[in-house]
Amino acid sequence: xxxxxxxxxxxxxxxxxxxxxxxxxxxxxxxxxxxxxxxxxxxxxxxxxxxxxxxxxxxxxxxxxxxxxxxxxxxxxxxxxxxxxxxxxxxxxxxxxxxxxxxxxxxxxxxxxxxxxxxxxxxxxxxxxxxxxxxxxxxxxxxxxxxxxxxxxxxxxxxxxxxxxxxxxxxxxxxxxxxxxxxxxxxxxxxxxxxxxxxxxxxxxxxxxxxxxxxxxxxxxxxxxxxxxxxxxxxxxxxxxxxxxxxxxxxxxxxxxxxxxxxxxxxx
Amino acid sequence: xxxxxxxxxxxxxxxxxxxxxxxxxxxxxxxxxxxxxxxxxxxxxxxxxxxxxxxxxxxxxxxxxxxxxxxxxxxxxxxxxxxxxxxxxxxxxxxxxxxxxxxxxxxxxxxxxxxxxxxxxxxxxxxxxxxxxxxxxxxxxxxxxxxxxxxxxxxxxxxxxxxxxxxxxxxxxxxxxxxxxxxxxxxxxxxxxxxxxxxxxxxxxxxxxxxxxxxxxxxxxxxxxxxxxxxxxxxxxxxxxxxxxxxxxxxxxxxxxxxxxxxxxxxxxxxxxxxxxxxxxxxxxxxxxxxxxxxxxxxxxxxxxxxxxxxxxxxxxxxxxx
Ligand SMILES: Nc1ncnc2c1ncn2[C@@H]1O[C@H](COP(=O)(O)OP(=O)(O)OP(=O)(O)O)[C@@H](O)[C@H]1O
Ligand SMILES: [Mg+2]
Numbered sequence: 001x002x003x004x005x006x007x008x009x010x011x012x013x014x015x016x017x018x019x020x021x022x023x024x025x026x027x028x029x030x031x032x033x034x035x036x037x038x039x040x041x042x043x044x045x046x047x048x049x050x051x052x053x054x055x056x057x058x059x060x061x062x063x064x065x066x067x068x069x070x071x072x073x074x075x076x077x078x079x080x081x082x083x084x085x086x087x088x089x090x091x092x093x094x095x096x097x098x099x100x101x102x103x104x105x106x107x108x109x110x111x112x113x114x115x116x117x118x119x120x121x122x123x124x125x126x127x128x129x130x131x132x133x134x135x136x137x138x139x140x141x142x143x144x145x146x147x148x149x150x151x152x153x154x155x156x157x158x159x160x161x162x163x164x165x166x167x168x169x170x171x172x173x174x175x176x177x178x179x180x181x182x183x184x185x186x187x188x189x190x191x192x193x194x195x196x197x198x199x200x201x202x203x204x205x206x207x208x209x210x211x212x213x214x215x216x217x218x219x220x221x222x223x224x225x226x227x228x229x230x231x232x233x234x235x236x237x238x239x240x241x242x243x244x245x246x247x248x249x250x251x252x253x254x255x256x257x258x259x260x261x262x263x264x265x266x267x268x
Numbered sequence: 269x270x271x272x273x274x275x276x277x278x279x280x281x282x283x284x285x286x287x288x289x290x291x292x293x294x295x296x297x298x299x300x301x302x303x304x305x306x307x308x309x310x311x312x313x314x315x316x317x318x319x320x321x322x323x324x325x326x327x328x329x330x331x332x333x334x335x336x337x338x339x340x341x342x343x344x345x346x347x348x349x350x351x352x353x354x355x356x357x358x359x360x361x362x363x364x365x366x367x368x369x370x371x372x373x374x375x376x377x378x379x380x381x382x383x384x385x386x387x388x389x390x391x392x393x394x395x396x397x398x399x400x401x402x403x404x405x406x407x408x409x410x411x412x413x414x415x416x417x418x419x420x421x422x423x424x425x426x427x428x429x430x431x432x433x434x435x436x437x438x439x440x441x442x443x444x445x446x447x448x449x450x451x452x453x454x455x456x457x458x459x460x461x462x463x464x465x466x467x468x469x470x471x472x473x474x475x476x477x478x479x480x481x482x483x484x485x486x487x488x489x490x491x492x493x494x495x496x497x498x499x500x501x502x503x504x505x506x507x508x509x510x511x512x513x514x515x516x517x518x519x520x521x522x523x524x525x526x527x528x529x530x531x532x533x534x535x536x537x538x539x540x541x542x543x544x545x546x547x548x549x550x551x552x553x554x555x556x557x558x559x560x561x562x563x564x565x566x567x568x569x570x571x572x573x574x575x576x577x578x579x580x581x582x583x584x585x586x587x588x589x590x
Contacts, residue, residue: 053547094487
């Protein structure tokens, strides 16, 4: 069973900029899929289409078997949550507690349960001791964790992370990656959008977007090794894989290998 | 920044903190109406004393609240002087002959210049300002020789003085009352109270919940916007833009160079925020449950009864004409 089905979807902003061209892809239930692509390749546009923040000009989007339309969009948003890139621009509440509550209030969750969920998910992202803090008192990473708690508390079946780690330091990034792993283990469908290869490594499948088109969709392993595809879409191989490629091209002597590694690190 | 008390919540514990925000809002409105109805000096002083008593029993620092009025001192002084100088009704209380001669006008001009150049080195600026004003009047009064350009009088009339007094005390009381409200009420609660009070406006097709949401989000983003403005100013300063000095034209350019990025960032931000809210199942006008609920207690009934009585008393005094 597929959680998200996208069929021949095209979208253009204000009728001019073609952000997505005839995109088809699917995300199975409980799967962790990475959507990989350079800046402006249409990743965020795709994410907004899935939760009905934008309407495709052509094609259909189905979530859990239900076709997205004006009538079904509210039900679909109860199934798919989304964490955006900028932690400052998604903090709605005056305090951490209020912010986590926001989605629950919209879902009309009874108050007692709301209190219980807020505490549980604040603990889950290690923000329990910050519940009464205002956003100004939090770091970017902490705000992003609050945003995640807000989505987790809504108990959606799928969560999309749209470059949710790109404004964080390595520590904050690792933390959020660990939440993603845990979610997958719990059977939540996870879609991460990124241009960071290290984030893509852990997912089950990778969809590579280039200029609004799907360049490749395959098991992570296969995509990560595919130097040609990645280079075509301005993405870099992971360093170890680059070394591996070098080795495969018979740079076998020690001296040659050293020289090759040195060149690699110079090219950053 | 930390000195500004107006509009800020300061955690604490007293009956004022325990009161329902609805009570505080309604009580504040009732008391403000009362203050506008008062017409005698004595009653005004009693009102001021009562407000101070609320501060004392509410365990709020009187000093802190009144010092918090400092940013408004110039506004208060201006209204006071305006009334005293231009309201010429009632009995003449005091008059001072003024002579406008070339000598004393130029001396007065020099006092103004001196004040302008030295005020930044003086600690008690307000006193210094008052001193300069008194000095100028003294000059205009005492020097009458040389080329006389004209004569005039500085006159204080009874009505001018009393109107000035009433306006000033009223302003002080109103600002103090609203400061009490914001110091003792969390923004969330204040907003909830406002929403609940505005709810009857639904008959007029005004959506209280939406208004409350707008206020809450504005409150939420004011500090962020200030932070942003600060960042932009720092960035511009590092590129050599000086926000302190410069001619008018430069100033205009500086302000524009601050406003343009601010606007662009704000548009992006509101777009993102709207997306984030919608994605979290927010639908304007749709029923929502609430994390915070307001609880009416005996204290609220008592407080509301007291303020209603106070207002009734003032109305009675006015009707009887004391
Ligand atoms: N609101 C908009 N109006 C017009 N064009 C837009 C808008 N948002 C995005 N675009 C354009 O659509 C294309 C795809 O943008 P999108 O934001 O989906 O890319 P992305 O892959 O998320 O990029 P990034 O990695 O920078 O987030 C880009 O060419 C972009 O300039
Ligand atoms: Mg994007």
